[in-house]
Amino acid sequence: DAGVTQSPTHLIKTRGQQVTLRCSPKSGHDTVSWYQQALGQGPQFIFQYYEEEERQRGNFPDRFSGHQFPNYSSELNVNALLLGDSALYLCASSLGWQGRAGNTIYFGEGSWLTVV
Amino acid sequence: AQTVTQSQPEMSVQEAETVTLSCTYDTSESDYYLFWYKQPPSRQMILVIRQEAYKQQNATENRFSVNFQKAAKSFSLKISDSQLGDAAMYFCAYRSARNYGGSQGNLIFGKGTKLSVKP
Numbered sequence: 271d272a273g274v275t276q277s278p279t280h281l282i283k284t285r286g287q288q289v290t291l292r293c294s295p296k297s298g299h300d301t302v303s304w305y306q307q308a309l310g311q312g313p314q315f316i317f318q319y320y321e322e323e324e325r326q327r328g329n330f331p332d333r334f335s336g337h338q339f340p341n342y343s344s345e346l347n348v349n350a351l352l353l354g355d356s357a358l359y360l361c362a363s364s365l366g367w368q369g370r371a372g373n374t375i376y377f378g379e380g381s382w383l384t385v386v
Numbered sequence: 387a388q389t390v391t392q393s394q395p396e397m398s399v400q401e402a403e404t405v406t407l408s409c410t411y412d413t414s415e416s417d418y419y420l421f422w423y424k425q426p427p428s429r430q431m432i433l434v435i436r437q438e439a440y441k442q443q444n445a446t447e448n449r450f451s452v453n454f455q456k457a458a459k460s461f462s463l464k465i466s467d468s469q470l471g472d473a474a475m476y477f478c479a480y481r482s483a484r485n486y487g488g489s490q491g492n493l494i495f496g497k498g499t500k501l502s503v504k505p
Contacts, residue, residue, distance in 0.1 A: 301489050312390075313431070318486075326491075364490060375433075375481075
């Protein structure tokens with residue numbers, strides 16, 4: 271059973287460019303969330319997709335956008351890259367709301383983005 | 387807004403000894419979950435243990451246990467019989483139990499505690 275997979279693993283971009291990161295959720299999962307983790311910090315929530323709609327969004331500018339496809343995979347797009355966007359981008363998957371018991375969130379290994 | 391605070395940037399423990407990592411959080415919600423995640427150098431977040439706020443009993447997973455004090459909004463992690471493989475960053479995280487249009491709440495992380503294990 272494949273877990274959460276992300277691509278690419280590492281990439282280097284220049285300021286002002288645009289980047290797309292991809293995520294395939296764990297088999298059977300329908301919800302994908304994206305987190306940004308700067309060096310030495312905890313992950314910060316960017317947004318969450320469920321049923322192809324953005325359901326929640328963290329405190330990130332509109333330069334950060336996403337999409338979820340019918341097969342539940344997801345993309346994170348960042349436009350007009352800034353040096354401060356350099357970070358590890360983590361994708362997490364889970365099932366939709368399962369009542370009070372909740373369910374486990376699984377993480378991928380992340381995509382390292384360096385902006386120069 | 388909910389916040390999670392980890393006041394120990396770094397901790398060190400001798401192999402086979404016990405160590406406790408601290409976490410406090412702030413929320414006005416009554417129903418939520420708390421987690422400890424481990425992030426080794428590979429950077430993949432691994433769930434260590436979880437606690438449902440509506441459960442009085444502290445969660446345990448083998449050598450890992452928590453001390454959940456709901457009134458004090460405190461959630462510490464105790465690692466017994468520490469092993470070299472326990473060395474990693476440990477993150478405390480909060481998640482609301484609300485239903486967000488069919489999806490569950492996002493994770494709110496603390497800044498982490500770097501745990502070193504000495505042989």
